[in-house]
Amino acid sequence: MVIQFCDACGDMIPISKEKNVDCELCGTSNENTLIDKVTVTSTSDFPSELRRNRTITAPKSMASTDTWSTTDVTCPYCKAKEVRYTTLQLRGADEGSTMFYFCPDCSTRWSENN
Known part of the structure; x- marks a missing residue:
């Protein structure tokens, strides 16, 4: 300097x-x-490679629920006994993942932090 x-x-x-x-x-x-x-320079001059990849891949994996696993969680909206779910690590590595649920009966989506 x-x-x-x-x-x-x-x-x-x-x-x-x-x-x-x-x-x-x-x-x-x-x-x-x-x-x-x-x-x-500013931080926008150096966009994060991870941020760029996240915006490219995350919407694609969340769009189709066909590949999501099923579980015996009750839908809080229509009371269906089986829903689909997937998990994503949206917060820090030392924190729990986020569970995303989809009810095939009423097409409702919701999430829970673990």
């Missing part, structure tokens, strides 16, 4: 993308010698 100092008082000058930078201590305008070395 390169640091620029004020020509008048010797205080550190903040990093900037402007051609001239004013010293915060004495107010002297200094030529920005680091202007060609400064790169301004």
Whole structure:
């Protein structure tokens, strides 16, 4: 990391993308010698590979309930005795997974955190 100092008082000058930078201590305008070395970025410039993959794959796996397993959980809406379910790890690895349920009788979906 390169640091620029004020020509008048010797205080550190903040990093900037402007051609001239004013010293915060004495107010002297200094030529920005680091202007060609400064790169301004944000987190959106580096999208997470995992986030990109999650948005591609998660909707596809949740869309079709044909491959979901069945269980003897009662549907809270129509009281059917058997529903389909799947699990996804949506929270941290040290926390439980999320159970997604689908009732084939009334087409209701709901979820529970384990």
